[in-house]
Amino acid sequence: MEEYINLYHQKLWEIAFANVEKVFGIFFIIWLVLSIYPVYISFHNLVRRKKLVLLLVCMPFLLFFLCMGTEYVYSYDKIMNPNSPYNDSLRISVLKSEKVLPVLENVDEISIASVDGDLKRKDIILFAVPNPTFYDGLFGNVANHLAGGQTVGTDFVVALVGFKENKGEWQSVDIRIAPGVEKSDFQKFSKVLHIERGEKEGAEGIILNLQTLHESTLRKEKNGE
Template sequence: MEEYLNLYHRKMWEIAFGHVEKVFGVFLVILLVLSIFPIYIYFNSLVKRKKLVLSLTCIPLCLIFLLCMVAEYAHSYDKIMNPSSPYNDSLRIASVKPENALPILKHVDEIPLASIDGELKREDIILFAVSNPIYYDGLFEDVANSLAGDRTIGAAFLVALVGYEEKNGQWQSVDIRIAPGIEEKDFQKFSKVLHIKKDEAEGATSIIYKLQNFYELKLWVEKNGYGPKL
């Protein structure tokens, strides 16, 4: 479960720092257009001065970027990492969706699979699912979303169910592999097998319940040819 939570938190940090990169990228382009290009033209014949001007321009920009990253880290740390944060309750951690949530999984049989331990076999995978960590309290989120014209709050990763233990019709644990993203290249980066037991950590029981539900619905559809959407 620890590996799952580590990736879950990493995805939220990607969202938070992605907002900083988006904002900085826009302002960097603006500054380059407004300052460096005219100066470059003016000092076109003075190579040494060009280098000095570029250095004096780039160094403050790098410092501003680092300061923004530090500010985002300080602002978001408690929200992302604190166990009592709303982002770390069972429902958020177990924000797992069935495999039809991703169009790419409709063609998964055509995608090569691999894992870091080299032991993943396609026939071992019972079903795929998608975990979708969200984070919408970033310090730079509103500015980044305004500049981009859209809203980025989620960063999904893949879950492959490869085994489970059952007692009286209820799953007690699952074996899963996780991959760092939802692009085709991520299907070659599945983790080693992770064993998750009920009540071992926040979100574990909810993950098991959801995966069992997805699996039973999948069996129903395969048997009857119809049923509720997965």
């Protein structure tokens, strides 16, 4: 479960820092345009021009790292605090059907592997897609206005490879997780992660959601859908 939570947090950080990168990208373009004139007027003074170019090159990068550090400090408590709404069991355990990802429409054609080399396509009962979502980054609103869109969620993939049930209720699951949703990520599934009810915040929700997805898949197959 710990590995699942770590990847969940990693995805939240990716969203927060992606907003900084979007804002910086727009700023950097503006900075380059505004830098043309001062460099041009100092063209005949070689020493002055070198100093100016060095200053113009260093300042955006210093500002970028400052913004990254500021975002980290601002978002840390929201992402990492166990009492944060982003660590609520319902958010952690949200799992969607594999159908939400275009990359999984032809999943049998994708080469699949794991870090321990023990994963085969026939071992996978079903795929599910968690979607860590983060709305409260410091640069989120600015990124939305400047870059024309805000990253609020980042998917990764769960492969269910086993489960144990008692009286029709799943008590535990064995899963593997991929770090992302690109085809290359399907070569990097983790080792088997065993999750039991009551193990940690979100564990029961993950088990229940996987059981629901599995039973829904079986019903559709039975009805020929």
